[in-house]
Amino acid sequence: MQPKPRRVQTRKILDTLARMYPDAHCELIFRNPFELLIATILSAQSTDRQVNKVTKELFRKYPTPEAFLTLSEEDLAAEIRGLGLFRNKSKNILKTCRILVEQYGGEVPKDRKALEALPGVGRKTANVVLSNAFGVPALAVDTHVQRVANRLAMADSDNPLETERQLMKRVPREEWSITHHRLIWHGRRLCSARSPKCEVCDLLPYCWYGKNRLKGNALTKTADSR
Structure with a gap:
């Protein structure tokens, strides 16, 4: 006890x-809130080391939500195949990118409720983004x-x-x-x-x-x- x-x-x-x-510090490698958001979604049931290997090339080729939306679910799944749950993550990431483009001008919202409303984003992911991308105290x-x-x-x-x-x-x-x-x-x-x-x-x-x-x-x- x-x-x-x-x-x-x-x-x-x-x-x-x-x-x-x-x-x-955060061991996910990112340059901006969008990259951190995607990397954190990808980190579910995967190690940060695995995610960093995948995102190094992924973010080089597709640096923005708009760039991600040029991919089909199958295309993105192939890019992240080395990670767990890659098919489900592909679907959620593209849905999230579409919302970012259509509702937030391609930017990641700083609001917790808005973040948690994104597909594939729960409280833990929202906390990671708020804390590391925006400096909002979170645990x-x-x-x-x-x-x-x-x-x-x-x-x-x-x-x-x-x-x-x-x-x-x-x-x-x-x-x-x-x-x-x-x-x-x-x-x-x-x-x-x-x-x-x-x-x-x-x-x-x-x-x-x-x-x-x-x-x-x-x-x-x-x-x-x-």
């Missing part, structure tokens, strides 16, 4: 994350943020929206965006879903999950040695 988070402990966690990941919850936040007792929910709400209450608003990146970096580099490196993690003093895991490993080794 998770312990209830304390404000002092949350501050220590945030400060430790800052020391561990001083250069944390997107992906699988890494969900896992790490709950392991550190910064949240206690298996629902991403509720996890986001809890984090927004516990993390100062001006730190939402950078905390999002630091939690992702931690999840990718140390706090993996399987075999997390708890024994070398600077956050171990504040991590109920890591302490219990290492304690369990120690008990198992003791029992095996008898």
